[in-house]
Structure formats: structure tokens, C-alpha cells
Amino acid sequence: MNDFTNTHPAKEAACAGMASPQPAKRTLQGLDWLNFFLADVQTGVGPFLAIYLSKYGWNEELVGTALSVGGLAGIIAQTPAGAWVDAARSKRALVAGGTLALAVGALVIAVLPQVWPVLMAQALIGASSSIFIPAICAISLGVVGHRLFDRRQGRNQTFNAAGNVVAAVSMGLLGYFVSDRAIFFFVMALAIPTLCALGRIRADDIDYELARGAGASSHDGRAGASSHDGRAGTSSQTGAAYVSDLLKTKGLVIFLVCAVLFHFANAAMLPLLGEMLSKGHGRASMMFMSACVVTTQLVIVLLASWAGAKAGEWGRKPLLLLGFSVLPLRGVLYTLTSSAPLLVGIQVLDGIGAGIFGVVSVLVIADLTHGSGRFNLALGAITTAVGIGASLSQTIAGGLVHHFGYRVGFLLLAVVAFVALVILFVWMPETRELRAGPAGQARR
Numbered sequence: 545m546n547d548f549t550n551t552h553p554a555k556e557a558a559c560a561g562m563a564s565p566q567p568a569k570r571t572l573q574g575l576d577w578l579n580f581f582l583a584d585v586q587t588g589v590g591p592f593l594a595i596y597l598s599k600y601g602w603n604e605e606l607v608g609t610a611l612s613v614g615g616l617a618g619i620i621a622q623t624p625a626g627a628w629v630d631a632a633r634s635k636r637a638l639v640a641g642g643t644l645a646l647a648v649g650a651l652v653i654a655v656l657p658q659v660w661p662v663l664m665a666q667a668l669i670g671a672s673s674s675i676f677i678p679a680i681c682a683i684s685l686g687v688v689g690h691r692l693f694d695r696r697q698g699r700n701q702t703f704n705a706a707g708n709v710v711a712a713v714s715m716g717l718l719g720y721f722v723s724d725r726a727i728f729f730f731v732m733a734l735a736i737p738t739l740c741a742l743g744r745i746r747a748d749d750i751d752y753e754l755a756r757g758a759g760a761s762s763h764d765g766r767a768g769a770s771s772h773d774g775r776a777g778t779s780s781q782t783g784a785a786y787v788s789d790l791l792k793t794k795g796l797v798i799f800l801v802c803a804v805l806f807h808f809a810n811a812a813m814l815p816l817l818g819e820m821l822s823k824g825h826g827r828a829s830m831m832f833m834s835a836c837v838v839t840t841q842l843v844i845v846l847l848a849s850w851a852g853a854k855a856g857e858w859g860r861k862p863l864l865l866l867g868f869s870v871l872p873l874r875g876v877l878y879t880l881t882s883s884a885p886l887l888v889g890i891q892v893l894d895g896i897g898a899g900i901f902g903v904v905s906v907l908v909i910a911d912l913t914h915g916s917g918r919f920n921l922a923l924g925a926i927t928t929a930v931g932i933g934a935s936l937s938q939t940i941a942g943g944l945v946h947h948f949g950y951r952v953g954f955l956l957l958a959v960v961a962f963v964a965l966v967i968l969f970v971w972m973p974e975t976r977e978l979r980a981g982p983a984g985q986a987r988r
């Protein structure tokens with residue numbers, strides 16, 4: 545793990561001959577722990593939900609519907625959430641509100657595991673969770689600036705994955721030794737340290753202009769980007785006009801297609817694996833699911849900081865190709881064994897794909913929107929499209945498994961993942977060069 549808190553942004557920026565934000569050490573540490581504890585909160589209402597509901601007689605199709613409701617709520621809220629983050633002066637307040645709403649949703653699921661209460665709770669969780677990705681990215685960008693965003697995003701993913709590891713182990717043990725329901729009460733309790741970590745981030749350390757991707761701040765040493773330099777839009781545009789302009793940007797449209805297909809292929813794999821493990825393993829299924837999540841997240845912990853650093857050195861596309869290539873392989877391997885230990889081992893591939901995509905996708909969007917002042921709106925719009933793919937994945941794959949079995953479901957997802965890889969390889973351009981400095985040389 546890179547010691548970001550001991551390597552001050554101003555020191556690295558001085559070497560490049562430019563000004564940089566100078567956040568307090570407590571702010572950088574607060575951002576670290578916010579990513580850690582927020583991951584803990586979100587993990588409990590993710591892959592464990594499928595196992596929890598199956599224990600109450602929910603079939604695969606109904607579980608898929610419940611998961612899709614949360615995804616659809618997030619889809620509806622995501623783009624407005626991105627625009628809201630761009631406009632809001634207090635990014636921290638948005639994160640606090642989303643955390644509290646997620647805790648309420650977890651309480652409803654724990655107390656009332658019937659269809660309509662769970663669907664309403666999933667809608668609340670999906671809508672409130674839509675604020676987290678753009679808000680955390682905005683706070684990070686506002687704290688460290690564009691030049692250090694590669695490293696900061698890698699560090700965010702490292703702490704996020706570490707939080708997922710701790711949460712998965714804790715929740716697996718709770719599900720095995722206490723009850724499945726205890727997991728959701730644990731989620732509520734985790735909201736407290738999440739809010740404490742948020743409170744350590746100083747509001748004065750978050751540059752409002754940088755946080756929304758604008759280039760006019762003196763911190764970053766660059767005027768706003770022209771709409772003719774390969775990026776779309778300016779901060780003077782309305783949200784709707786900017787999203788429309790984004791859709792005319794070739795690189796971003798190609799990335800959007802690839803991202804949607806990637807998440808369509810990826811989103812249903814872990815829940816389907818959880819349902820498959822729950823059959824015939826009884827209480828041990830929670831431990832197997834915990835092991836799957838831990839395996840994935842440990843790989844991300846080891847990979848994320850490296851991915852952030854290499855994205856700045858190698859460019860974005862080589863890393864994306866690596867992350868996309870493991871997904872079709874993973875889908876095929878799930879069909880070749882029913883051994884729980886081997887299925888858990890296959891999750892190493894999930895960690896590689898998720899770790900790279902989680903870091904590099906945000907950097908691609910930052911490249912394409914640098915100087916526009918609409919970074920979070922663009923991030924929200926793309927996340928909306930990605931959410932559509934993920935939501936359809938849950939429903940379609942769940943229905944196929946219900947009628948034709950797990951092998952057909954996993955093979956379909958593998959085919960979609962392969963199509964995404966081909967499109968990325970053939971048509972996706974490199975975007976790192978779009979963040980060139982005033983002299984026209986790429987930022988390294």
C-alpha cells in the first residue's frame with residue numbers, strides 16, 4: 545500500500561513545477577477510513593442478500609427481481625445524484641444522508657423479509673447508494689487535484705477492498721454462529737464509524753472547482769478545457785445538454801458500451817454463485833460466500849494501488865484489456881466444477897477484473913471530462929447506463945437459471961463478457977493523453 549498520507553501532494557506537485565492542494569493529514573486519513581467503513585456498510589446488503597432471501601423460500605427469479613429493484617432505483621437516481629454532487633457545496637452531507645438511508649433499509653430487510661418490504665427497502669438502498677460513487681470521487685478529486693488522482697483512486701479502492709474483506713469475514717461469522725438476520729443489524733451499527741470517518745475530512749480541504757472536474761482552479765494550474773480538444777462540454781452547459789454532448793464523444797460512447805456489457809456479464813455472477821452454494825451446504829453457505837468475497841477483495845487490496853500507479857505510466861487501455869479478459873474465463877470456469885473450494889478459488893479472477901475496472905474506469909471518465917466542471921454528472925450518467933446492464937443481468941440470468949440451470953446462465957454471461965473484450969480491443973482509444981499539460985505533453 546502506498547503511504548499516501550506521508551507523501552504530501554504539495555511535494556510531488558512541486559517536482560512538476562505547479563501548485564497543488566495541501567490537505568491536512570487528518571483529511572487524507574479520514575478519506576481512507578471513509579472508504580473502508582463505507583465498504584463495510586454496503587457489503588451487508590450485497591451478495592449476502594441473495595442467500596438471506598433464499599433461506600426464506602425466495603426462488604432464483606424472485607431473488608433476481610429483488611436485486612434488480614435496487615439496481616433500477618440506483619439507475620433512476622444516479623445521473624441526478626451526479627449532477628447534485630457537482631452542484632452541492634457540502635459533499636460530506638450527501639454521504640452522511642446516504643449512509644443513514646442505507647442503515648434504515650438494512651433494518652427493514654432484517655425485520656420484515658417479505659416481498660413488498662424488501663422491495664421497498666431495496667429501492668431506498670439503491671437510490672441512496674447512488675450518491676456514494678460520485679461523492680467519494682468528488683471529495684478525492686477536490687482534495688488532491690487531477691495530477692494525483694490516479695494514485696488517490698487506487699488508494700480509495702485499496703481501502704474499500706480492505707473494508708469488504710473485514711465485512712465479509714465478520715458477516716460470514718455472524719451468519720454461521722448467530723443468524724443471517726444479524727448481518728443486517730451489523731450493517732446498521734457500521735453506520736456509526738462511517739460517519740465518524742466522514743467527520744475527520746475537513747470541509748476547507750475540498751476544493752469545490754476541482755471536486756466537480758473544473759480546470760479553472762489555481763490549485764491545478766490549468767484553465768478550463770476547450771470543447772475542441774477531444775473532450776465534451778463546458779461547465780456553462782446545462783446538465784441535459786452536457787449529457788447529450790457526452791454522447792457525441794466517440795471514446796466515451798465506446799467506453800460506455802464496454803462498461804455496460806462488462807457489468808451485465810459481471811453483476812449476476814456472484815449472486816448466482818451464492819445461490820448455487822446455498823443448495824446442499826446449509827449454514828456453511830454463508831461461510832462459503834464470505835470466503836468468495838474475501839478472496840475477491842484481498843486481490844483488490846493487493847492490486848488497486850498498483851493499478852492506479854500503472855494507469856499513469858502505461859495508460860488506461862492496457863489495464864482495461866487485462867481486467868476485461870478475465871471475466872469470460874471466470875464464467876466458463878464456474879461451469880466446470882461444483883467443488884466449493886475451487887469455486888471460491890475462481891474468485892481470484894473476480895478480484896483482478898473488479899480491481900482494475902474500479903480504478904481505471906473513473907480515471908477514463910476524468911480524462912474525458914477534465915476542465916468541464918461536469919465530472920460527477922458524467923460519472924453519474926455512465927453509472928446509470930452501467931446500472932441498467934447490471935440490473936438486466938440479475939433478472940435475465942436469474943430467469944435463465946430458474947428454467948435451464950446454472951450452466952446456461954454462466955455461459956451466457958461469459959459470452960457477453962467476451963463481446964465486451966473484443967469491442968474494447970478493437971475500438972477503444974487511449975485516454976491518458978487527453979490530460980495533457982499546457983505544453984501539450986501528457987501528464988505522467
